[in-house]
Amino acid sequence: MATTYRTCPRTGLQFDLDADKLMRWNAVAGVLWLLVGGITALLVILTRWPAIKLLPADQFYLILTAHGIDMLILWILFFEMAVLYFASSTLLRCRIATPKVAWLGFWLMVVGGIMTNVAIFQGSSSVMFTSYVPMQAAPHFYLGIILVAVGALLGTGVFFGTLVVAKKDKTYTGSLPLVTFGAMTAAIIAVFTIASGAAILIPTFAWSMGWIKEIDAQLYRMVWWALGHSSQQVNVAAHVSIWYLVAAVAFGAKPLSEKVSRFAFLLYILFLQLASAHHLLSDPGMSAEWKVLNTSYFMYFAVLASMIHGFTVPGAIEAAQRKKGFNNGLFEWLRKAPWGNPVFSGMFISLVGFGFIGGISGVVLGTEQINMLMHNTFYVPGHFHATVVVGTTLAFMSITYLLVPTLFKREMIFPKLCQIQPYLYGLSMIVLSLVMMGAGTLGVSRRHWDMAFSGAPFQYEWPGAAYLMMGLTGIFGVIAVVGGALWILLVVGSLLFGKKLDGGATHDKPVPIPDQSAAAAASHTGSEEHVKVPGTVVLAITLLTCFVLYYFVNWKYLSEVWGLS
Amino acid sequence: MSAILPPSERLWWKTPISSQEWAWIGIAFVWAMIMFVMMVYWHINGKQNLSNEVYKTTTEMFTAKTEAFVKENTIRTETEQNIPVVKPNANGEAFLLARLWAWYPILELEAGKTYKIHLSAVDYNHGFSLQPTNINIQVIPGYEHVVKMTPTKAGTYAIVCNEYCGIGHHTMLGRIYVK
Ligand code: HEM
Ligand SMILES: [Cu+2]
Ligand SMILES: [Cu+2]
Numbered sequence: 001m002a003t004t005y006r007t008c009p010r011t012g013l014q015f016d017l018d019a020d021k022l023m024r025w026n027a028v029a030g031v032l033w034l035l036v037g038g039i040t041a042l043l044v045i046l047t048r049w050p051a052i053k054l055l056p057a058d059q060f061y062l063i064l065t066a067h068g069i070d071m072l073i074l075w076i077l078f079f080e081m082a083v084l085y086f087a088s089s090t091l092l093r094c095r096i097a098t099p100k101v102a103w104l105g106f107w108l109m110v111v112g113g114i115m116t117n118v119a120i121f122q123g124s125s126s127v128m129f130t131s132y133v134p135m136q137a138a139p140h141f142y143l144g145i146i147l148v149a150v151g152a153l154l155g156t157g158v159f160f161g162t163l164v165v166a167k168k169d170k171t172y173t174g175s176l177p178l179v180t181f182g183a184m185t186a187a188i189i190a191v192f193t194i195a196s197g198a199a200i201l202i203p204t205f206a207w208s209m210g211w212i213k214e215i216d217a218q219l220y221r222m223v224w225w226a227l228g229h230s231s232q233q234v235n236v237a238a239h240v241s242i243w244y245l246v247a248a249v250a251f252g253a254k255p256l257s258e259k260v261s262r263f264a265f266l267l268y269i270l271f272l273q274l275a276s277a278h279h280l281l282s283d284p285g286m287s288a289e290w291k292v293l294n295t296s297y298f299m300y301f302a303v304l305a306s307m308i309h310g311f312t313v314p315g316a317i318e319a320a321q322r323k324k325g326f327n328n329g330l331f332e333w334l335r336k337a338p339w340g341n342p343v344f345s346g347m348f349i350s351l352v353g354f355g356f357i358g359g360i361s362g363v364v365l366g367t368e369q370i371n372m373l374m375h376n377t378f379y380v381p382g383h384f385h386a387t388v389v390v391g392t393t394l395a396f397m398s399i400t401y402l403l404v405p406t407l408f409k410r411e412m413i414f415p416k417l418c419q420i421q422p423y424l425y426g427l428s429m430i431v432l433s434l435v436m437m438g439a440g441t442l443g444v445s446r447r448h449w450d451m452a453f454s455g456a457p458f459q460y461e462w463p464g465a466a467y468l469m470m471g472l473t474g475i476f477g478v479i480a481v482v483g484g485a486l487w488i489l490l491v492v493g494s495l496l497f498g499k500k501l502d503g504g505a506t507h508d509k510p511v512p513i514p515d516q517s518a519a520a521a522a523s524h525t526g527s528e529e530h531v532k533v534p535g536t537v538v539l540a541i542t543l544l545t546c547f548v549l550y551y552f553v554n555w556k557y558l559s560e561v562w563g564l565s
Numbered sequence: 566m567s568a569i570l571p572p573s574e575r576l577w578w579k580t581p582i583s584s585q586e587w588a589w590i591g592i593a594f595v596w597a598m599i600m601f602v603m604m605v606y607w608h609i610n611g612k613q614n615l616s617n618e619v620y621k622t623t624t625e626m627f628t629a630k631t632e633a634f635v636k637e638n639t640i641r642t643e644t645e646q647n648i649p650v651v652k653p654n655a656n657g658e659a660f661l662l663a664r665l666w667a668w669y670p671i672l673e674l675e676a677g678k679t680y681k682i683h684l685s686a687v688d689y690n691h692g693f694s695l696q697p698t699n700i701n702i703q704v705i706p707g708y709e710h711v712v713k714m715t716p717t718k719a720g721t722y723a724i725v726c727n728e729y730c731g732i733g734h735h736t737m738l739g740r741i742y743v744k
Binding site (some may be wrong): 048057058061091098118128132134135146172173174175177178179181216217241245248249252253254255256257258259260261280281282283284285287288294295300303304307308314316363365367368369371372373375376377378407441442443445446447448449450453454455456457458460463464475478513530532533540544547548551555558559562563564565 | 567568569570571572573575577578580582583584585586589590592593594596597598600601603604605607608611612613615616617619637642645646650666667672673679684688689690692694695696697698699700701702703704705706707708709710712713715716717723725726727728729730731732733734735737738739740
C-alpha cells in the first residue's frame with residue numbers, strides 16, 4: 001500500500017501520513033465536543049449554584065444529559081482514537097492498517113454523535129447518559145450511541161491491525177513499547193465495553209421502536225454498567241499510558257521494571273471490567289455475596305494495579321532525574337522538574353489528583369456498605385470529576401501541548417498562558433471535586449434541580465454547610481470552565497495562527513526502530529542496577545496514610561446511621 | 566531506553582524486581598485484603614448492611630399491598646393533599662411506594678424498634694435518600710426490596726428522591742416521623 005512517512009525534526013517521531021491525518025481529525029473532533037461539553041458544564045454549574053439557579057428544570061435536565069454524553073463519550077472517545085493510532089502507527093513506526101476502515105469509523109462516530117445530540121436538543125431525550133429504563137428516549141438517541149460504538153470498534157480493530165502490520169514489517173524488535181502495551185490494554189477492554197454496550201443498547205433501541213415490550217430495569221442497570229464502568233477502565237488505561245509517555249518524553253524515563261508495569265496493565269484486563277458491580281451496591285437485585293465478591297476480589301486487584309502505576313510512574317521520573325544528578329535530599333528531583341512545561345505539569349497534576357482524590361474516593365465509594373452513605377449523592381460526580389476530568393481529560397490536555405508542534409506542525413501561541421493553564425484547570429477541578437464530595441457527604445443529591453424542593457408537599461432544609469459547599473462548587477466550577485476554555489482557545493488558536501513548523505523530510509519507506517538490545521547488552525550486564533527512589537516511597541506512603549484514615553472515617557460515619565439489616 | 570521504545574532488555578521478564586517495588590506491591594496487596602475483610606466483618610458484626618430480601622413484583626401487586634397496608638394502619642392525614650400518616654406495628658412490616666413524584670405514604674415509626682420496610686417503585690427508577698441521616702438506596706420498578714430499618718433517634722426525617730425521575734424529580738420529597 002502506498003503511503004508516505006515523515007520524521008518530525010524536533011521529536012524524531014515518525015508519522016505515516018494516513019495515520020497523521022486520522023489523528024489530527026480525531027483530535028480536532030474531540031476538542032469540538034469538549035467545547036460543546038464545556039458550554040453545557042457552565043450551564044450545569046450555574047444552575048446548581050443555589051444563588052444563581054440559571055436554567056429552568058426541563059432545560060437543566062436536557063443540558064445535563066448533553067454534558068454527560070458529549071464529555072464522557074464523545075470528547076473522550078474521539079481523543080482516544082487519536083491516542084490509539086499514535087501508540088500503534090507512530091510509536092511502532094509503521095503504516096496504519098486499513099486507513100479506509102479507520103475513516104469509516106470516524107464518520108460513523110461523527111454521525112452518531114450528532115444524531116444523539118439532535119435527539120437530546122429536540123427535548124424528548126432528557127434521560128441522562130445512563131438512560132435507565134423504563135424512562136424512554138427517542139429512538140435516534142440510542143441509535144446515535146450505537147453508531148458511535150460501532151465506529152469506535154472499527155477504530156480499535158484498526159489499532160490491532162496496525163500492531164500486526166508492525167510485527168510483519170519488522171519495524172521494531174523485541175516486545176512492544178510499554179506505552180503501546182498500555183494502549184493495547186485500553187483497546188482490549190474497549191472491545192469488551194462495546195460488546196456490553198451492544199448487548200444493552202440494541203435491545204433498548206428496539207424497545208424504543210416498540211419491537212420489544214419490556215426491558216427489566218435491574219438487568220438494564222447491570223448490563224449498562226458493564227459498558228459504563230469498563231469504558232472508564234479504557235480511560236484509565238489510556239491516561240496511565242500517557243503518564244508513561246510523558247515521563248519518557250520529558251525525562252527520558254525508563255519504567256522501573258517493565259515486568260511490574262506490564263503486569264499491572266494485565267491486571268486491568270483481568271479484573272477491572274468486573275468492577276462495574278460497584279455501581280449496583282445499593283441496588284435490590286444482587287445478593288451481598290455477589291457484591292462483596294465483585295468489589296473485593298475483582299475490583300481490588302484492579303485497584304492494586306492502579307496503586308502500582310501510581311508508584312512506578314513517579315518512580316520512573318525520580319530514577320531518571322537522579323541519574324541526571326538531582327540527587328539531593330528526598331525531593332530535589334521533583335523540585336527541579338520542568339514545572340513550567342505544561343506537558344509535564346499537566347501530567348503530574350493528573351497523576352496526583354487521580355491518585356489522591358479520584359482513587360481514594362472511588363475505593364471508599366466502592367465499598368459495599370459504605371456505598372449507602374453516598375450512592376447517587378453529589379459525592380459521585382465529585383469522585384468522577386477527579387478521575388475522568390483531573391485524570392483523563394487533563395492527561396489528554398497535557399499531551400496535546402506535545403502534539404500541536406509534532407503532529408499539527410504549529411508552535412503553541414501565548415506560551416505564558418500555556419504554562420498556567422494546567423494549574424488553573426487542574427487545581428480548580430481538584431477543589432471542585434472536593435467540594436462536590438463535601439456536599440455529597442452532607443447528603444445533597446446529584447442530578448437534582450432544586451435543593452430547596454420548591455413545589456414539594458413538605459419542607460426539608462439542608463444544613464448551612466451544604467449550601468456553602470454548593471456555593472463553592474459554583475465558584476470553582478466557573479474557574480474550571482475558564483481553565484478549560486483557555487485550553488480550547490490556546491489549542492484552536494495555535495492550529496489556526498501558530499507559527500508553522502517544519503514537518504520534516506518525507507520518505508516512502510518507514511525507518512524501523514533501531515534494535516536497542518545490542519547496545520543495551522554492551523552497556524550493562526543483564527541484571528539492571530536499581531536506582532533507589534526514596535521520594536516516591538514517601539509519596540506512596542503519604543497516599544496510603546490518607547487512604548487508610550479516610551477509609552476508616554467512613555466506617556465510623558456508617559456506624560452512626562440507622563440500623564439496617 | 567524508555568517507555569516509548571521496545572524494552573532494551575530483550576528478556577525483560579527475567580530482570581529482577583527491585584526490593585522497593587516488591588515492598589509497595591506487598592503493602593498494597595495487604596491493604597486490599599484488609600478492605601476485603603472489612604466488608605465481610607461488617608456483615609458479621611456491623612449494624613448497617615443492606616438486606617438481601619427481594620421479590621419480583623408488578624405495579625399492580627405492589628400498589629395493592631401498599632393500599633391494604635395504608636388502609637389498615639392510617640392514624641391521620643397531613644397536608645392539603647391529605648397524605649395518610651401510617652403507623653405500622655412496632656417491629657412490624659411497612660410499605661413505602663415510590664411514584665412520580667411522591668413517596669407514599671408518610672410513615673410514623675418508633676426509635677429503637679425494627680421495621681421491615683418494603684420498598685418499590687411503580688414507574689421509573691427512584692432513589693431513597695433518607696435525610697439528615699444520609700442512607701441511600703436505589704429503588705427499582707419490578708423489585709420489592711424488604712429492608713429492615715431501626716431508627717436510632719426521634720425526629721422528622723425527609724426522603725429525598727435522588728435518582729433522576731423526570732421533570733418533577735425535585736418535588737419528590739417524602740417524610741418519616743420517628744417518635
Ligand atoms: C469545567 C468543567 C466541568 C464542570 C464545571 C463540570 C460540572 C459538572 C457538574 C456540577 C455535574 C453534576 C450535575 C448534577 O449531578 O446535578 C457534572 C456531571 C457530569 N460531568 Fe461534568 N463538569 C466539567 C467537565 C466535565 C468533563 C471534562 C467530563 C468528562 C470527561 C465531565 C463528565 C461529567 C459526567 C459524565 C457527568 C454526569 C452527568 C449525569 O449525572 O448524567 N464533566 N459536571
Ligand atoms: Cu423519584
Ligand atoms: Cu427522582
